[in-house]
Amino acid sequence: MARPVRKAIFPVGGLGTRFLPATKAMPKEMLPIVDKPLIQYAVEEARAAGVEEFIFVTGRGKSAIEDHFDHSYELRDVLSSRGKSAELSLLEEMLLEPGQVAYIRQQEPLGLGHAVWCARHLVRDEPVAVLLADDLVMADVACLQQMVDAHGKVGGNMAAVMDVPLAHTQRYGILDVIDDDGRLARARGLVEKPKPEDAPSTLSIIGRYILDPAVFEELGRRETGAGGEIQLTDAMARTIDRVPFHGFRFAGTRFDCGNKAGFLEANIAFALQREDLGEVTQSILQRYAASAPAAPKTAAK
Numbered sequence: 001m002a003r004p005v006r007k008a009i010f011p012v013g014g015l016g017t018r019f020l021p022a023t024k025a026m027p028k029e030m031l032p033i034v035d036k037p038l039i040q041y042a043v044e045e046a047r048a049a050g051v052e053e054f055i056f057v058t059g060r061g062k063s064a065i066e067d068h069f070d071h072s073y074e075l076r077d078v079l080s081s082r083g084k085s086a087e088l089s090l091l092e093e094m095l096l097e098p099g100q101v102a103y104i105r106q107q108e109p110l111g112l113g114h115a116v117w118c119a120r121h122l123v124r125d126e127p128v129a130v131l132l133a134d135d136l137v138m139a140d141v142a143c144l145q146q147m148v149d150a151h152g153k154v155g156g157n158m159a160a161v162m163d164v165p166l167a168h169t170q171r172y173g174i175l176d177v178i179d180d181d182g183r184l185a186r187a188r189g190l191v192e193k194p195k196p197e198d199a200p201s202t203l204s205i206i207g208r209y210i211l212d213p214a215v216f217e218e219l220g221r222r223e224t225g226a227g228g229e230i231q232l233t234d235a236m237a238r239t240i241d242r243v244p245f246h247g248f249r250f251a252g253t254r255f256d257c258g259n260k261a262g263f264l265e266a267n268i269a270f271a272l273q274r275e276d277l278g279e280v281t282q283s284i285l286q287r288y289a290a291s292a293p294a295a296p297k298t299a300a301k
């Protein structure tokens with residue numbers, strides 16, 4: 001039995017260049033899906049999976065995230081004086097317990113692996129979850145909860161995985177699989193962003209991980225990989241002989257909200273699920289579908 005996962009890291013130190021100018025003065029992780037910021041979805045997912053300590057690895061210009069998870073006295077006073085009790089309880093419910101939250105600065109955005117390594121002293125010697133807020137998963141059972149259940153049986157390093165089209169392997173960390181039961185795929189190696197012709201499979205890592213503390217030692221070597229960044233995938237690959245790695249096929253739908261098309265799709269999918277917005281969203285979509293102009297020639301990035 002693996003040790004329980006009590007801590008989670010939220011790396012939010014990236015620059016979010018694909019969302020400029022929206023992200024010039026606002027963190028990418030504060031972009032809302034309908035009316036809730038991406039980072040709040042990630043925190044709620046971790047909470048649902050039993051996480052008790054929330055570690056944010058932040059960077060320059062990310063203070064809105066700290067404010068978001070803080071008390072807002074002025075707002076509370078205004079809402080209560082206006083009798084807005086539903087909004088008040090919405091704000092109360094999202095607050096984390098005092099002492100449950102820590103913020104660490106990543107002084108330079110040197111890559112996801114580096115961001116995770118910045119949290120090493122807060123994690124110490126226990127397994128830790130990592131959630132990338134721009135990967136949003138819609139699921140009946142929280143994606144991280146599904147992973148925690150599976151991790152309890154196999155331990156080691158684990159990442160949520162999904163099959164992607166061969167042409168997309170250059171966007172992901174890809175598994176070289178030795179054993180696959182349809183749910184858990186054990187890997188003998190991992191390759192970060194391979195060209196389709198070099199990809200050992202199409203099984204791709206998305207932004208949910210459970211890490212064995214051995215990964216921190218490996219990240220401490222500060223070796224750079226694809227894009228000149230310190231890559232988390234490379235560190236897990238280098239420990240694979242002593243720490244088993246499993247890809248976990250989660251049940252649910254993942255939206256890549258780090259790119260514009262994925263972000264738009266997530267907004268539509270989440271709005272369609274809402275009691276207050278589902279119907280109106282459907283009629284908007286029907287209206288646009290009926291009078292859709294020809295798609296512009298340049299594809300959205």
Ligand code: UTP
Binds near residue numbers: 110111115133
């Ligand atoms: P991305 O590859 O999406 O990079 O990072 P980015 O800088 O956020 O966005 P673009 O590509 O410029 O538009 C994946 C995740 O890793 C975090 C990001 O915040 C995001 O959650 N990250 C990345 C860091 O925390 N630090 C880094 O140095 C790099």
